Amino acid sequence: MxxxxxxxxxxxxxxxxxxxxxxxxxxxxxxxxxxxxxxxxxxxxxxxxxxxxxxxxxxxxxxxxxxxxxxxxxxxxxxxxxxxxxxxxxxxxxxxxxxxxxxxxxxxxxxxxxxxxxxxxxxxxxxxxxxxxxxxxxxxxxxxxxxxxxxxxxxxxxxxxxxxxxxxxxxxxxxxxxxxxxxxxxxxxxxxxxxxxxxxxxxxxxxxxxxxxxxxxxxxxxxxxxxxxxxxxxxxxxxxxxxGETLAAPSLAEIHALLRAHLLDHYAFYGEHVGVRTARKHVGWYLAGTPGWAALRDEFNRIESPELQLASIDRLHEALATLRHPGEPDAANDGSFARRQAA
Ligand SMILES: Cc1cc2nc3c(=O)[nH]c(=O)nc-3n(C[C@H](O)[C@H](O)[C@H](O)COP(=O)(O)O)c2cc1C
Structure with missing residues (x-):
């Protein structure tokens, strides 16, 4: 092409x-x-x-x-x-x-x-x-x-x-x-x-x-x-x-790493003040439907610093990682944080 x-x-x-x-x-x-x-x-x-x-x-x-x-x-x-x-x-x-x-x-x-x-x-x-x-x-x-x-x-x-x-x-x-x-x-x-x-x-x-x-x-x-x-x-x-093959969906750990890297890039591009605010919508899209996100969202959207946004995401990731049952595959094929957890 x-x-x-x-x-x-x-x-x-x-x-x-x-x-x-x-x-x-x-x-x-x-x-x-x-x-x-x-x-x-x-x-x-x-x-x-x-x-x-x-x-x-x-x-x-x-x-x-x-x-x-x-x-x-x-x-x-x-x-x-x-x-x-x-x-x-x-x-x-x-x-x-x-x-x-x-x-x-x-x-x-x-x-x-x-x-x-x-x-x-x-x-x-x-x-x-x-x-x-x-x-x-x-x-x-x-x-x-x-x-x-x-x-x-x-x-x-x-x-x-x-x-x-x-x-x-x-x-x-x-x-x-x-x-x-x-x-x-x-x-x-x-x-x-x-x-x-x-x-x-x-x-x-x-x-x-x-x-x-x-x-x-x-x-x-x-x-x-x-x-x-x-x-x-x-x-x-x-x-x-x-x-013609279906690629395995990203693991929880990969999604977490991608989101983190995206946010760091985002803050660097917009500067902290604008970056923290404009990052909220992206985080909301990544996490839509994820267990625990609905309860966390309002609090997350009030965070005013990159460090605290990242720490909040890290905590959610840790909670999700412990939620997974041992032996359960890390990824289901739809690829969203949320649906994978629900699977
Ligand atoms: C938030 C948002 C902003 C958009 N901004 C533009 C734009 O600046 N220029 C453009 O040509 N299309 C814009 N579009 C249209 C998209 O490029 C695309 O044509 C449309 O969303 C349909 O594709 P999709 O069903 O894969 O989303 C926008 C769409 C959305 C949802």
């Missing part, structure tokens, strides 16, 4: 998720088997560029190649300028966001709202492709609403305009996250273009990834929400796709 000149390790990708797929999380997912990761959206608006948030989002130090940055906006000249700005700061792929239904983005007629105005959408693609020498990719939904699924037409126009890859989330903008992702439109996009197509939406297991690839004929899968608190899903999916 290639994006322009970049040969990827495999075809299992991390979805861009604002507020989640920061550099520490992307690096963890890559280390655990993801073939490619796209950074969170960086604002195209130059007034926002010096914000701490945007500066962090464009920090790629130590990130494996190719470094991909997603941009969003509704003004072609501003998007072209944002693409150049990011390429100057090390981006090797520019991804255009026409897939995000977030109000913050859509109110300004960017993200998936752009799909409703094909002329504007393609104008942006053309302007960005002209502006930079690196591959430009497009992420979109299946259309603005179920009665207007225009992903195939947009994909063809985007291909003519020079995009190097197209990712499709199998929902319309109006669906937001309701219902199930549908894969027929993704299959139709794949059949209509020659550039690689990535299937996205509701992929949460190796078997689902395989089924979606088979159903759509897509070149790769992209996983978002199922990776939250479960970054090892990438090695599980990649291994299954490569060999």
């Amino acid at each position: 290639r994006i322009g000149p970049h040969l990827l390790r495999n075809n299992v990708f991390v979805a861009p998720m604002a507020g989640v797929t920061d550099r520490p999380f992307r690096q963890l997912c890559r280390a655990l088997g993801a073939g490619y990761a796209v950074s969170e959206m960086a604002a195209a608006n130059p007034r926002l560029r010096d914000s701490v948030k945007t500066t962090r989002r464009t920090d790629h130090a130590g990130e494996p190649e190719p470094r991909a940055v997603q941009i969003a906006g509704a003004d072609a000249a501003m998007m072209a300028e944002a693409a150049r700005f990011n390429v100057d700061r090390g981006a090797q792929v520019i991804d255009l966001n026409m897939g995000c239904p977030a109000r913050k983005v859509c109110n300004r007629f960017a993200g998936s709202a752009l799909m409703a105005d094909e002329t504007l959408a393609i104008g942006i693609v053309e302007a960005v492709v002209r502006a930079v020498a690196v591959p430009v990719t497009l992420k979109m939904r299946t259309g603005p609403s179920p009665d207007r699924r225009n992903a195939v037409r947009l994909a063809c126009l985007a291909e003519q305009a020079g995009v190097a890859m197209i990712t499709v989330h199998g929902r319309t903008r109006a669906d937001r996250y309701a219902g199930r992702a549908e894969y027929d439109t993704i299959a139709a996009v794949k059949a209509a273009v020659r550039v690689p197509v990535v299937a996205n939406g509701d992929i949460d297991s190796p078997a689902k990834a395989q089924a979606v690839l088979a159903r759509t004929g897509a070149d790769a899968v992209m996983i978002g929400r199922a990776a939250m608190g479960r970054p090892w899903i990438f090695r599980e999916v990649a291994h299954f796709l490569a060999t």
Whole structure:
């Protein structure tokens, strides 16, 4: 699988998720088997560029190649300028966001709202492709609403305009996250273009990834929400796709070590004050459903220092480790802290 000149390790990708797929999380997912990761959206608006948030989002130090940055906006000249700005700061792929239904983005007629105005959408693609020498990719939904699924037409126009890859989330903008992702439109996009197509939406297991690839004929899968608190899903999916074998789930000890390493990286990236606060959601995802976590969560969320957060996690891990019955396997195949304990 290639994006322009970049040969990827495999075809299992991390979805861009604002507020989640920061550099520490992307690096963890890559280390655990993801073939490619796209950074969170960086604002195209130059007034926002010096914000701490945007500066962090464009920090790629130590990130494996190719470094991909997603941009969003509704003004072609501003998007072209944002693409150049990011390429100057090390981006090797520019991804255009026409897939995000977030109000913050859509109110300004960017993200998936752009799909409703094909002329504007393609104008942006053309302007960005002209502006930079690196591959430009497009992420979109299946259309603005179920009665207007225009992903195939947009994909063809985007291909003519020079995009190097197209990712499709199998929902319309109006669906937001309701219902199930549908894969027929993704299959139709794949059949209509020659550039690689990535299937996205509701992929949460190796078997689902395989089924979606088979159903759509897509070149790769992209996983978002199922990776939250479960970054090892990438090695599980990649291994299954490569060999047909189910990889053993991580042991309790490995999950504990991964969570600890993730947190240390997270604090180093954000600094202690912000890091402690933004770490809470990640810890909550890792531990959701784990025995003892519900009772501990409120107390954990009041902790104000990295050392105390780590100590709290260590104590929970010790308690869980003693809970395990002797002779019981350390891991069950679903891989979550919680379900493994319940098994
Ligand atoms: C918290 C969150 C933030 C997201 N932020 C972005 C974003 O910045 N850009 C984007 O293109 N998609 C964004 N998405 C959409 C995901 O990339 C993905 O398309 C969607 O979640 C469907 O995939 P999944 O079912 O595997 O989660 C976001 C999704 C979530 C849950």
